[in-house]
Amino acid sequence: MTQHQNHNQSNADNGSDTAIALGKGLDVGTANLAAAVQNDEGGITVTVERNAFLDIPSDVYSKNMLTKLKVPYIVHNNKLVVIGEAAFELANVFGRETRRPMSDGLISPNEQDALPMMKLIISKILGEPRVPGENCYFCVPAPSLDVDNNVVYHQGLFESLINKMGFTAHAINEAHAVIFAELAENDFTGIGLSFGGGMANACIAYKSIPCLSFSVARGGDWIDKNVANVLGCPRSKATHIKERGIDIRDPKSREEEAVAIYYRSLINYVLQNIKSRFESGQNMPSFNAPVDIACAGGTSMVGGFIEVFREEFAKIDFPIPVGRIFRSEEALTAVAKGCLVAAAIGEG
């Protein structure tokens, strides 16, 4: 999937009329990988692929089948491997589950082929560096409040993978990237939230400098898992119910009600944690003017998300004056775009 977006970020312009600004943005996500690059019309092109693969025994029958279906594959460890969106579609057709290189926001410890598979997908969407050592800003989650996870190892792996592809890798916090994508007009001051597949990430920044960031290991997968548990159905069914265009303000069935309950719980949990972390944090800047809250990530795309967010926000005594609460117009690609903006202005 490739999206073309208009982009009016003056900072992203290198001042020249013809040259395309160098630097690429990469969103390394549990569900999706997305690469952002400036295009020759001065806008941004974002290419998204599912972070998933499917391996099939390497026999003549399977090869013929993939060729007939026109599904591209590669051979890895004597197996036929299909990556990205194609893997997802093929798995649906054959009632199989795709294998996923990441879980809960980080490289999966249970998936031996995780790194080589992600390398394939990342090369596909990122392409070659246009000059040796071109900057590539990629996002990493903040350490989690609720699980003991190792962000340092994850970051180190991707830094070296991206460097080996000929880029110069720079890590940037995922929710900080949302601030770069959405809060340029506020001088990069405000709250960025990324509701992803494996995690929710939060960052508060003052004039582009992050003063608080954290993640919780709850996102779309967490909603799916819990909905599947309470309904006694497979997770893929729960995902389908969630993504089929429901409105969490107005659930129409027992299934939709379950999705709505976990959404509200997730939003409340993130807000409560921002509040308590901000109140207990030291050297927090005093925000005298109201700050905006920008939400992004695939999980924020459900109908009624922002309205429920505002309802939950109104219930708690938030420690900072808040102005606008909004969802990114390009919720799925905002993080990749933010990484590109960071590359353009040399932050991180």
Ligand SMILES: Nc1ncnc2c1ncn2[C@@H]1O[C@H](COP(=O)(O)OP(=O)(O)OP(=O)(O)O)[C@@H](O)[C@H]1O
């Ligand atoms: N229309 C939709 N409604 C509700 N949820 C959606 C919709 N589209 C995608 N999602 C959910 O969004 C999630 C993926 O979002 P995203 O691509 O932002 O995650 P990610 O960046 O890969 O993960 P993470 O940041 O946690 O590592 C999945 O859980 C998916 O089910």
Ligand SMILES: [Mg+2]
């Ligand atoms: Mg993400």
